Amino acid sequence: MATPPGGLAFCVFPTAIGHCALVWRAPGVVVGSALPQGSARDTRDAVTAWYPGAREAVPDGSVAAAAAGVAVLLETGAGDLSGIDLDLAVVPEFDRRVYEVVRTISAGDTLTYGEVAARLGAPGAAQAVGQALGRNQFPPIVPCHRVLAAGRQVGGFSARGGRHTKLRMLEAEGVHLEHPTLFDV
Template identity: 55%
Template structure:
């Protein structure tokens, strides 16, 4: 298999990055303070990746992410993901999280219960913290118990999570279950 390619691009919430393989998106880098910082964070995660012009399917993914972060309802569920190396439980969580529509939220406990893992809120939270595909796998739509923000690993932390939820029309103060 060839080394992943990557590109850095601007959005309404800052400079992001995306890496891909022949099978799909390998990683998304949430916003950083600059293009250089986004590039550095992405290449730290994927040192073998090479910066290159994105293929058409990845350019469409970039355009869709930019659109969503710009406030337009954009469906990202058609973007192919390369789950190589992602443990089975996390894969299940990520596939389910992709079904939460923009403007809606669930709690970690809700997700665990729906997946048939009662009491698994912490495991869901850990999966969210390891999400290699943020935005495409919208971990920002998963909140802690009682609709509290929970954590968020992007630059800006919970403030970035709240900003993304506001852009999508979700109420960050209370879950809007679907």
């Protein structure tokens, strides 16, 4: 099914960490995404609540490639999602600037909230960076999981599973913030 004329479409797709979703408008511009919300049904329900009127559709072209890229990233920790076209029209200017910086962080690398603020030319705005990332409507395309608190601490993460999900996503990319226990070896 094609994108509804003038409307929004979404797809729910399986990944290594659960069912994710992409929401788009023609011609394949992503307006939002969702990390797993529990089950495929829970993800679908969340998307329809966040984007009333969006219709489920089979993605093609750039949206199908984006879904495949998200799935690969979450399975292998590899991949580059920086080429996915995002609709940032309703995103506040500061948040947009934060997302631009965060999208330059490669898989396997991290920055702190303070380092992102410094790259924005706004040292001291680490808390504002964290708030912007808490509003991120494009995870993991805008890879907020790669932004850490001072001292390489995990920091916050608003996705289902919070800190545990963030650690799993980082570990898939080869970033290990915590040493394994005897039970993890």
